Amino acid sequence: MVKEKINRLLLPSIILYRSIAICCMAILIVVQAKLIYNTYELKNRQYNLDEKELINDAYKQAIRNEVLFPGGAKILKQHIDNNLVKFQELYTNGPKEFEAFQKQVSEELYKDLTRYSTMDSLFRAIHTQLALTNDLQFLLILNNIAITFDGISYIPIYHKGVFGDAPVNIREVSQGMLIDGDLSFANRENLVTSISISDPSPNTLQVSFSLYVDQYNRQIAILKQMVPTLSLSLMSIAFVLLIYYFTYRNWLKQKKLADMKSDFLNSITHEFNTPISAILVANKSLQNPDIITNYTRVNTLTGIIKRQTDRLQTLVNQALDITSMSKENIEKESHDLEKLLEEIINDYELKTPEKVQIRYTAFTSGSIVLLNRFLFTTMLYNIFDNALKYNNAAIKNITVITDWKERHLTVSIKDNGIGMAESTISHIFEKFYRGKHNLQTGGLGLGLFYVKQSLEAHGWRLHLQSQIGVGSEFCIFIPYHTNNTGL
Template identity: 40%
Template structure:
């Protein structure tokens, strides 16, 4: 790889890294959740594979402990016999008359004729064995005598038959590996011709008997047959053996899911706290910087010789220092007060709600010109007396009114306050035509120091303490608040006072 190619590859990697980092900075929660879900899926796949491999291993090593007793009994029952008691006579009676004809076809090289004749013979033998089999009765008797209570499935199959003519060489006429068109397809299985039973998946662990019987004399035959037996609930037995592994696997996955959600929740919470802290520091720095700068400039001007000779100028600068000092004191007081607002104490007394709200609105409207603010009040038709702390209630309402003006870009700001008496409560609604809020913002507006730093609100001054104070006042009064808002459609705060 030459130097130019290496530089190109390095630049491509750097671009990918920067793109990922920028995307992560913009959508950290989404990246965290996506990567965690991918890791969890990989882990789940690994767990499933491990559980499956364990099941497959136990299934392959499964051993039915009672099959030895069945083997012993069944073997004794078919001594000097084939397949099942009486099976040897059935096979010999059907096969003996056909030996010479099959030998003639075989020695004549008539392969098609030999195959056709041998398949017809096999079909007759197998069908007769199936019709006259007594293996089911024998196995029931064995289970009874051995006291075996398990529900078992069986499979009795013939897997190979060879013929011996005058020559000592065996000639195969049936092999389980081949398919024979003249023999019924439904009795042909991978293990051989099904004589009896309903076991569908026999394996080495379920084999009871596997015999190859031959008689090395002219005009005889050799036969291979097997008996399989397996519990009907073998799968459940294997899963029971895996109970500990399955339990630990499920518990570990569940624990990972729980830890993931706890970690995600705490991480989002910590991120939110960090963001709020950053916003608060930025805001408080800006808020403190303004009065401090004014005080420093006024103080520097006072030190000017020309200004010292002008009493009017000194008076003006002194007033500036006093006003800005008071503003600075007020800011510090707000921060200190909000630190203990979680234990807000209220002294309730009876107040006429219509009159109290009307007085608050009158004082508030004086600060704004009438052509810039339209403030309306819809009182309740009848007098409503509520128990409230008038000082905290006034501060609460003023904070909501200040926000209705602060977060409003309209030339004429409309604010409506209404009092409605319901059957079970009294509702005070404060509605505006401001910028509104989305659902994500509404979730956090009552948090301490929270401010939604959008393009529309980033120039609005404040510490993010007003609505937190509102919530604490409402909680201290044992009231509730509901917020209804949409971006660009204004906001409505509804204070609900139980009767």
């Protein structure tokens, strides 16, 4: 009861500590991600900065007195300058006709600019001239065209959206009309130059265009540059996670160990107090002058003292002897397994109540086994005790069977007890462990731990099957040898 209250008090603290640790870890990851993102953005802005300056200078030199590319000014003059009079007439007299003619001229201009573009050869020449080693791609974009009739206000001829939401056979991006190039995207990081040409005189035009240059695998190249930063960041997060994991796991182990010690102390206090109390009561009774002269009463009381003393000795030995048990220091002798089991079961039946039935069936005979009789007997007694202790059936049944399986001699002990869940089975052989159940049973939590130690000392193995409400089966596998020296 006290332990349950303590656990209820500790549970909110455990949840709080776990939540704080998870929040701190999440904050650390977010901060690291933000730092990595900022580093990426910084490298992205600075990437190929020197090359962009060189390309910018070479491009501007190549298109001096030109627009877009060598020969571009002539195409613009043909479509825009030669139609200035008509643009002015339509703009003054018919807005709808002006918009239709504006779209028509923009489409024809786009076709001629893309058809006669010399930007590809110009870019290759710049690439060769500057001895650029990177595999660069470019994108030439016409941003807008406007005309002025008075040299003050400009009327747009081409701008993004002039062709509608879904222009046919027109390549456009958010920056404008694509004239030439195969770069997959244009942004401020790969912008080399943005040029605007205008003349503040009547009947002139204004043209804006941009050149974008970048590597086709820019993101991969930047990430490669960031490998040291990424590695250190991921390693730091991994180390913190590992430290948290091992710290939390060790804390759980310490808590579990503390719980086990608490259970052990509670159990051993109860187990030791019972025989001690009986001895004290019997001793006090023996001090009574009326009882000391009664031989029958004295004999009864001394018998109580003897039994309780034996019980105390058994508890002490059980708590101490298991620490020195190993393969090297146990003495083994050859025994007829079937006869030995029969003797052990007969002796055990003498101390069991009437509502207990133990059935023994041997499908083997004459099996000579090399074992320590005391350890083997105590191991079986512990399994039998558990079968009866954790059993609320009206008639408690224990079935013992010997057989051959997988070239092993097997001893199976099956009961009709309350059974165990998988979570209990995984811990049942641990020292001081006692399963969570509603039965009020005594003990130190050492019985099945003793069974495990005995099995390991003999070099045997155990298979446990259990089902809640049905019962449990302990199957001991004893290796078979053909050298006539025993199993």
